[in-house]
Amino acid sequence: MVKLPENLIKARFLIRPNRFTVVAERGGQHLTAFLADPGRLAELLLPGTELYLAPAQAGEKRKTVYDVVLLHRNGTFISLDSRLPNRLFAAAFRSGGLGAFQGYRQLTAEVRVGSSRLDFLLTVGGEKEAGLPGEGLPPCYVEVKSVTLVNSDRVALFPDAPTSRGSRHLQELMALRDRGCRAAVVFIIQREDALIFAPNEATDPLFARTLREAAAAGVEVYAYRCRISPVAARLSTAVPVKLA
Structure with a gap:
């Protein structure tokens, strides 16, 4: 939260x-x-x-x-704060609320990769003791994207404007995956009324195509909706990702 x-x-x-x-x-x-x-x-x-x-x-x-x-x-x-999703991801990670990233215990923000900065690097960290959960996990690079657009069919769409930067980040994640790292892109839907997530093909066909290529190359794709109130925000539940 x-x-x-x-x-x-x-x-x-x-x-x-x-x-x-x-x-x-x-x-x-x-x-x-x-x-x-x-x-x-x-x-x-x-x-x-x-x-x-x-x-x-x-x-x-x-x-x-x-x-x-x-x-x-x-x-x-x-x-409407595009900086909030990173804070939500970090808070959920530290509270153990992200099942997809269980086993990782250390989070580093703003990691330089190639010509880009990716949002997070997750590592096992701590003492390497036999049988410790997460032992042997590869480093995991995570890029977080803020989503606010939800259409009348309750499909969350990203982006709502063309983003060459977004496509570049996906290329960086694919390169990291090729090097044996774990890589993921996490779409944080900053509202609670979305049922599924999909790339916004009509607005940015390059990003949609690159996201499909990234997923095929082993980059993990997740989407979470949020519970928002004037008091606090928190990740709510994961929603299905539709790439086709």
Whole structure:
């Protein structure tokens, strides 16, 4: 579980002047807020949609005095912070809540691989004692992707905008797999209403094709939906991944 800021305020979305800025309205006052999600979000950021904003930390030097944290639409809370999935993955790993990665005990963030940085490296770590769970496991590299788009059929889709960076990360994972490492990409769906996950073929056919190639090469593909509230966020359950 990851706690969210305690002092959230409600506001109504007005416009998005650029990828990282939104203007919202509260009590007749216009509030400018930082948006930590560069995706299109066209199906979410609609005029009048309810946003939850957090005041910036005291002492920070910045142009905006708020951060966009959540969106509430059709009874569903959706996180709009693309940094949150990494924190959710790390919290679930440390609590032992990720069955796919049992046996690993050490997590290292932001690992340089080739020309990229991958989100996590999982290793056995600790004392190597006979019979210790995880003994003999290869290092496991993990890339985490944030998902906010869910269509009317309740299929979570990634990406919602073309991402050459995402395809490059998959290529790096395939290269690591060829070297005998374990490699995985984990899609964190920052909402609870998704039933399955699939690559967004229509938006980024290159990423979809590369994801299928990666899976065929032994890169593990997982997707988890989240339970989001104005108080906290946590990984909920795994959802099936549909690559075809």
